[in-house]
Amino acid sequence: MLRNTLSLLLILLSLHSTFAQNQWALKSNTDGIKIYTATVADSKFKALKVECDYDASLSQIVAVLLDVNTCTEWVYHTKSVKLLKQPSPAEVYYYSEVSLPWPASNRDFIAHLTAHQDAETKIVTVDGPAVNGLMPPKNGIVRVTESTGKWIITPVTKNQVKVVYTLHVNPAGSLPAWLVNMFASEGPTQSFKGLRAQLKKPKYANATLPFIVNY
Template sequence: MIVRCALAIAFIASQLAVRAQDNWKLDTEKEGIKIYKTAVPDSKVKAVRVIAMLDTDLSQLVSVLMDVNTGSQWVYHTKSSVLIKKVSPSELYYYSEVDLPWPCENRDFVAHLTVTQDPRTKAVTIDGPAVPGYVPLKHGIVRIGHSKGKWILSPVGNKVKVEYTLQVDPGGAIPAWLVNVFAAQGPLESFRKLKAQLKKPTFQGAKLSYIQD
């Protein structure tokens, strides 16, 4: 049962990102999705890095990632994802609860998303660290207090290269080695569903005033 918990909690890898670490080692490669891992100083949980080429443009992809209210449709094991505060079209805060199988307790977090674009290369960076406050702690749910995450979206012809990295401590009593063993499953499933999400009519032809395609 604890293995199932570790597998489920690996979903976190599809929501949050981190600065690139050295010595990345390829862990999984399926359907054009490459997942790497690396050790992190002073942490038992390895960082995860995902690289994929997606058939989309920058505005369409950013529209999906910033539409946090639909996160439960494609982010692995997400029970709820709700906008808390929209600071501007390119900055927001949202709350999410992660559904884990018994006997594990669900996890939750508040994330702060900010979008920036390099005017020369057009590469888009989305930072999404977990932040304290905004939502009171809830009984029976473990709050994720530490995470670093980053999306880097680079246009390549008529596609977008996605580099998605993260390092997160899921908290609770789940052994870190088990989380590391199954950490590839969460991002793999999320990226599969992300591809499907991009094809939905809601996001077709999306254009954003702060993104130059």
């Protein structure tokens, strides 16, 4: 437990240095889902950090995250998703379109997810930056090319994990402040509630992955 705690602390310290002037401020705390924001140097958009505990195994969480075709079932305002390629069981590229309220244009992006587990601590890191290429831009949809997301999944017990998710994105184009603020708090809260419901589905109940060793 001490080793896990120290490893998580080191990870969070690295995240702290990644986001310059990073003073995480608690924005909301709903149903055990804590949302923090922080300013980022040279960006008008704030970084987000979400913390939540789940009654699930490491494999269950990672199985949901890598099952990208089901994102429309739980990720806030996801209109469509398409798996583009899967080079390995722990790596996927996918396309996603995000639905925004009128008069804003929908956004889309291509993400590259990779999962890695520390052999000693069993902590799992899932990186999900936006990448260029693989699909051309679509008319009427604004392509997001600047986005960095990271999931840190720490085992607490055999069937309980702590999830820390950080995100910084440039949504491109022009968006009204109220819409940016909505996605900064309501979006992560609803997505993490959706993740909790997704984990209860039978297909993930006994999930096992060849590259994940459960606690």
